[in-house]
Amino acid sequence: MSSITLVDKLAELSQPGALPVLGLVAALLAWLLLKWHSYRKSTSKASLSKAQQPEKTEPFVTPLPEPLDDFDLQAKEPQLYRPFRHGPNFITMGIRKLNWNDWIQMDSYFMRYHDMKASELKKDIDAHVKYVDNEPTKDACFEVYEELTKYLTHRYPKIFRLEGNILHNDLTHEQFQYPAKTPTEAMASAALLVQDDLVIMVENDDGEYHLDAAAVCLPGFWRLREKFRMSLDTLHFEAGVPHYQAKLQKSMNRFFKALTPDRPVTRNNFFIQLDDGLHWSHRMGDQSGTEVASWATANSKGLKVDEIHFRSERQTLRRLPRSKAILFTIRTYFEPITAISKEPHVPGRLAEAIRTWDETVSVYKGKSHWDKILLPYLDEQDRLQKESGITDQQQEAEFPY
Numbered sequence: 001m002s003s004i005t006l007v008d009k010l011a012e013l014s015q016p017g018a019l020p021v022l023g024l025v026a027a028l029l030a031w032l033l034l035k036w037h038s039y040r041k042s043t044s045k046a047s048l049s050k051a052q053q054p055e056k057t058e059p060f061v062t063p064l065p066e067p068l069d070d071f072d073l074q075a076k077e078p079q080l081y082r083p084f085r086h087g088p089n090f091i092t093m094g095i096r097k098l099n100w101n102d103w104i105q106m107d108s109y110f111m112r113y114h115d116m117k118a119s120e121l122k123k124d125i126d127a128h129v130k131y132v133d134n135e136p137t138k139d140a141c142f143e144v145y146e147e148l149t150k151y152l153t154h155r156y157p158k159i160f161r162l163e164g165n166i167l168h169n170d171l172t173h174e175q176f177q178y179p180a181k182t183p184t185e186a187m188a189s190a191a192l193l194v195q196d197d198l199v200i201m202v203e204n205d206d207g208e209y210h211l212d213a214a215a216v217c218l219p220g221f222w223r224l225r226e227k228f229r230m231s232l233d234t235l236h237f238e239a240g241v242p243h244y245q246a247k248l249q250k251s252m253n254r255f256f257k258a259l260t261p262d263r264p265v266t267r268n269n270f271f272i273q274l275d276d277g278l279h280w281s282h283r284m285g286d287q288s289g290t291e292v293a294s295w296a297t298a299n300s301k302g303l304k305v306d307e308i309h310f311r312s313e314r315q316t317l318r319r320l321p322r323s324k325a326i327l328f329t330i331r332t333y334f335e336p337i338t339a340i341s342k343e344p345h346v347p348g349r350l351a352e353a354i355r356t357w358d359e360t361v362s363v364y365k366g367k368s369h370w371d372k373i374l375l376p377y378l379d380e381q382d383r384l385q386k387e388s389g390i391t392d393q394q395q396e397a398e399f400p401y
């Protein structure tokens with residue numbers, strides 16, 4: 001109805017005998033008011049931005065793992081990853097789907113890792129735990145601690161227990177405040193719960209993922225302060241990762257952007273280390289020094305085969321559902337090379353893999369520092385295995401072995 005008609009109607013109403021008409025107009029006005037109200041409601045909904053509108057789908061909740069009710073930590077040998085193949089061994093992304101049950105692995109080496117981490121944190125917590133002081137990053141630190149607590153209390157109920165505001169580790173008899181009061185407390189507590197190092201990658205305004213928070217106690221060759229705040233690309237360029245630009249950069253960045261909370265992944269790698277330093281390889285440089293440790297600074301003088309260690313990382317990547325940051329876990333498996341060479345097929349396959357590396361990969365892995373000692377040893381062990389018939393009797397498993 002136009003406003004002129006409404007005014008005309010009101011004028012009519014002021015005439016005598018207009019009472020029945022008055023009732024009609026009142027009904028009409030009530031109808032108009034109702035219409036106006038529902039019109040206002042619908043337009044205010046339409047003007048909300050997409051982000052402000054309530055989510056149509058439920059937010060993702062991390063599935064709880066199946067409990068290992070009879071888990072016996074002392075009896076659980078570290079899972080043996082030997083991620084080198086027959087034939088050419090290229091550096092690749094090599095990611096595989098991760099089953100939620102297997103996110104964090106605990107084994108009989110737990111106390112050794114825990115005690116090393118505790119001693120590193122005691123020595124210098126600021127060197128090992130860092131975060132960027134902004135809301136999304138701080139939230140991600142708390143979320144990591146919450147996600148680990150949920151996982152561990154369900155997966156390993158004989159070891160981890162949450163009672164009120166205290167998270168108990170019945171193995172170490174530690175008690176952790178839950179929830180944590182500060183991001184540092186959250187990350188340091190998280191570090192002591194697991195054998196893994198923890199890195200949080202946050203998307204910055206430049207659209208790239210940066211190492212904006214971490215608890216790193218067992219890195220072997222690098223220091224957290226050297227990598228803190230670096231983007232995914234800078235991290236890999238600085239580390240001299242072979243063929244990064246040509247083979248990895250594009251797909252890794254695409255992968256980081258597309259990763260969803262429901263699709264965690266895992267990957268494995270390996271390095272040859274010149275000594276037995278789980279937290280720090282002292283033959284690569286002084287841990288408290290300022291020089292970046294690398295094969296260029298390595299000292300392999302007088303190296304003996306029983307000093308050489310096989311260092312293999314089991315990494316996992318997942319998008320955290322609340323903060324949307326990406327959590328990168330790095331679990332190091334670390335064995336003397338002489339120990340893993342006793343395993344059927346290992347010396348032969350490892351020597352074969354090393355011999356297929358191109359020059360760039362060989363330099364990155366520091367081959368010239370150890371090949372003259374390691375390769376003859378592996379060849380000899382392989383020969384002995386073949387002579388004894390072990391390799392014929394025992395079938396090889398599948399990658400990552």
Ligand code: HEM
Pocket residue numbers: 091092093094095199201211221222227235236239241242248252255268269270317328
């Ligand atoms: C999809 C995820 C990733 C892929 C595919 C990837 C790939 C690689 C590759 C191929 C290397 C060479 C050694 C190896 O084979 O591992 C490497 C080294 C390295 N990556 Fe990544 N990376 C990923 C995520 C990350 C993240 C999130 C960080 C953050 C800390 C990181 C830090 C490093 C560092 C520091 C090295 C050098 C290690 C060393 O030489 O001591 N990477 N990465």
